[in-house]
Amino acid sequence: MKRRYKLWATFAVLAGFHAAILFAGFLAPYSFSAQDRDAPYAPPSRIHFFDSHGTFHARPFVYGMKDDPENYGTYRVDFQQIYPLRFFVTGAPYKIAGLLASRTHCFGTAPGHVFLMGTDGYGRDQFSRLLYGGQISLAAGWIAAAFSILFGAIIGGLAGFYGGWLDDILMRGGELFLALPWLYFLFAVRAALPLQVAQWQVFLLLVVVIGLIGWARPARLIRGIVMSAKERNFVTAARAFGASDAYLLRRHVLPQAYGVMLTQMTLLVPQYILAEVTLTFLGLGVGEPMPSWGSLLASLQQYYVLASYWWMFLPTVLLIPVFLTYYAAADALQERVKSVAL
Amino acid sequence: MRYLARRSAHAVLLLLAISVFSFALLQWAPGSFFDSMRLDPRISSQTVSGMRAEYGIDRPFVVRYARWLSSMLKGEMGFSFAYGTSVGPLLCVRARNTLLLTSSATLLAWLLAIPIGIWGAASKGTWGDRACGMTMSALLTIPDLLLALILLLLAVRTGWFPVGGMVSAGVGGVDFWSRVADVARHLILPALGLALATLPILVRHIRSAMIDALESPFIGAARGHGIPRARLLFRYALPAASNPLISLFGFSIATMLSASVIIEVVLSWPGLGPLMVQAILARDVYVVIGVVMLSSVFLVAGNLVSDVLLFMSDPRIRVE
Numbered sequence: 001m002k003r004r005y006k007l008w009a010t011f012a013v014l015a016g017f018h019a020a021i022l023f024a025g026f027l028a029p030y031s032f033s034a035q036d037r038d039a040p041y042a043p044p045s046r047i048h049f050f051d052s053h054g055t056f057h058a059r060p061f062v063y064g065m066k067d068d069p070e071n072y073g074t075y076r077v078d079f080q081q082i083y084p085l086r087f088f089v090t091g092a093p094y095k096i097a098g099l100l101a102s103r104t105h106c107f108g109t110a111p112g113h114v115f116l117m118g119t120d121g122y123g124r125d126q127f128s129r130l131l132y133g134g135q136i137s138l139a140a141g142w143i144a145a146a147f148s149i150l151f152g153a154i155i156g157g158l159a160g161f162y163g164g165w166l167d168d169i170l171m172r173g174g175e176l177f178l179a180l181p182w183l184y185f186l187f188a189v190r191a192a193l194p195l196q197v198a199q200w201q202v203f204l205l206l207v208v209v210i211g212l213i214g215w216a217r218p219a220r221l222i223r224g225i226v227m228s229a230k231e232r233n234f235v236t237a238a239r240a241f242g243a244s245d246a247y248l249l250r251r252h253v254l255p256q257a258y259g260v261m262l263t264q265m266t267l268l269v270p271q272y273i274l275a276e277v278t279l280t281f282l283g284l285g286v287g288e289p290m291p292s293w294g295s296l297l298a299s300l301q302q303y304y305v306l307a308s309y310w311w312m313f314l315p316t317v318l319l320i321p322v323f324l325t326y327y328a329a330a331d332a333l334q335e336r337v338k339s340v341a342l
Numbered sequence: 343m344r345y346l347a348r349r350s351a352h353a354v355l356l357l358l359a360i361s362v363f364s365f366a367l368l369q370w371a372p373g374s375f376f377d378s379m380r381l382d383p384r385i386s387s388q389t390v391s392g393m394r395a396e397y398g399i400d401r402p403f404v405v406r407y408a409r410w411l412s413s414m415l416k417g418e419m420g421f422s423f424a425y426g427t428s429v430g431p432l433l434c435v436r437a438r439n440t441l442l443l444t445s446s447a448t449l450l451a452w453l454l455a456i457p458i459g460i461w462g463a464a465s466k467g468t469w470g471d472r473a474c475g476m477t478m479s480a481l482l483t484i485p486d487l488l489l490a491l492i493l494l495l496l497a498v499r500t501g502w503f504p505v506g507g508m509v510s511a512g513v514g515g516v517d518f519w520s521r522v523a524d525v526a527r528h529l530i531l532p533a534l535g536l537a538l539a540t541l542p543i544l545v546r547h548i549r550s551a552m553i554d555a556l557e558s559p560f561i562g563a564a565r566g567h568g569i570p571r572a573r574l575l576f577r578y579a580l581p582a583a584s585n586p587l588i589s590l591f592g593f594s595i596a597t598m599l600s601a602s603v604i605i606e607v608v609l610s611w612p613g614l615g616p617l618m619v620q621a622i623l624a625r626d627v628y629v630v631i632g633v634v635m636l637s638s639v640f641l642v643a644g645n646l647v648s649d650v651l652l653f654m655s656d657p658r659i660r661v662e
Contacts, residue, residue: 183599187619
C-alpha cells in the first residue's frame, strides 16, 4: 500500500511541475525576452504585507527600486513607491503549447515590476525565463528519452526475438555505444552539426543525437526481457495459431517490457535534461534569446556575476527537487515492476 | 594469459570501430575550418582550395582515413588547423593534466567511499546510515555543473584556493617541490568536485555489496566463532564484496571522464575538456577526433584493467 502511495505521490508532483512549465505563459509575469533596460541584475523583489510604517495591507505589494548612488550597478528599495500585486492581469500576449492564445497572466503589477528571482544582465525576469526555459529543457529530455527507448525497443526486440547472428551484430554495436565516453561523443556529434543554423533545427538535431547515443542500455534490458518473454506459453500458443512475427512482437512480447521501458524512461529524462543543460551552458546548444535551463546558468561563467549576484544560482537550485522527484519516481516504478513480475 | 590476449584484442577492435565511426561522422559533417576563410574577400578562392588540397581534405574518405590512421600510429594523430601543429603533442599535455585530475579524483573518491560504504553497511538501518543515505541521494541529484559552480564561488569568495588554472604565474624558476605544492593547491578544487560527483554512486554500490556479503551464511559462521567485528568486516566481508566493486571501478572511469569535461571547463583546468569545446567551436576536426579517441582509450583501458583485476581476484572466472 505504501509503495503504491509513493509512486502516485511522485507522479502527482511531477505532473505539477510539468503543468507549471507547460502553462509558463500564464504563470510567468513577463515574456522570456522582455528586457527592462533600467534594471540589469536587479535582486529578487520581496513581497510585503506590511509597509514601512507597519500598516497592514490585505493586498500584497512590492516596493519600487532606485539606483544606489554610492554603489554603481546596485539598487536600493524605494519605500515611496508601492506597487500592489494584481492577479489575472492583462499583459504581453502568449500562447500555451502553441495553440491557446491569451493575454491574462496569473499575477503582475500594473506600474513597476515584480521579479521573483531577480533579473539577468539584460534586465529579463529570471522567474519567467526559468518557466519558459523548462519548456525547452524538459521537451529535450522527454523527446530524447523517447528516441532512446524507441530505438532500444526496436533493436532490443529484434535481437532478443530472433537471436542468432542478428543478436550478435546488434549487441556488439550496443557494446560500442556503451564503450564510448558519451559526453565526449555527444560533443563530437555536436561538432559535426553546423554552428549557424536555425534555433529549432539545433534543438531537434541535439535531441535526436542525445537520444540516439543512449539506445544501448535500454536495448540490452529489453533484449533480456524479450528473450524470456518469447518462451512464455501464451506466445507459443499464439504462434501455433499462425500469428506473424510482427504481431507476436507487438501484441505479446513487447508489452511484457513496458514496465522496464517506463522505468528506463524516468531514469533517462533527468540524465538527458542534464546533457542539454551542459551543452547549452557551454554555448553548444540552443542559443539566445531562447531560454533553456543551461543558458540561464551561462552568465555564471563570469566571475563578477558568480561572486556578486547570488540569485543567478536560484534556477539551478530549483532544478534539484525536479531531479529528486524523477529519481524517486524511477525508484518506485522499479519496485512496482519487480513486484508485478514476480 | 589467453584471457588477457582475448580481452586486449577485443579492446583494440572496439577502438578501431570507434575510430571509423567518429571519423566518418566528422568527415561528412557540413562546414569545415576553411569555410570562414572563404567569406573573407582578402583570401582568394584559389588559396582556400590550395589549402584544402594541401591538407588533403578533398581526397576520398578511405584515403583520408588511411592517412589519419597511419599518422595516429606515428603518434601525430592528424593535424590541427587552428594550432598549426600535429595534434599528438597538443593532446599529450592536455591528456596528462586530465589524467592527473581524474586519477587523483578517483583515489580521493574511493578513499572516501570505501569507509563510508562499509560503515553504512555495518550500521545498516540506524539513523546515521539513513542520514548518510539521504546526503548521498541529495549529492546525486546536484548536477555536476552546479557543483563546479559552487566550488568556483567558494574559490572566488574566500580566496583560499586559486581560481582556475594549474600553476601560478611566475612559479617557473622555483625548485621542484614548491612547484609540486603549487600544482597540488590548484588541483584541490577540481579533484574535490570530481570526487563528489562520483561519490554517491560508489557509496551506494559499496554499501549494497557489503550488505550482501555480510548477510551470507559464512559471515554468520565466522561471527559464531567469535571473530572480532573489525576483522570480520575488513578481512572476511570486504574481499567477498570486492567482486562487483572491481567492475564498478571500470564503470566509474566512464563517469569520471564525462564529469571531468564540465568541471575542467568551469574551474579552468587545462585538460581535454576545454580543448574539446574550443576545437568544436573552431571546427578543428582532428583535435575533436583525437580527444574522442583518447578518452575512449582511457575508458577501454580502464575497463580492461578492471577485467584483468576481476580475473585475478575471482577464481570462478578463471575456470570459465
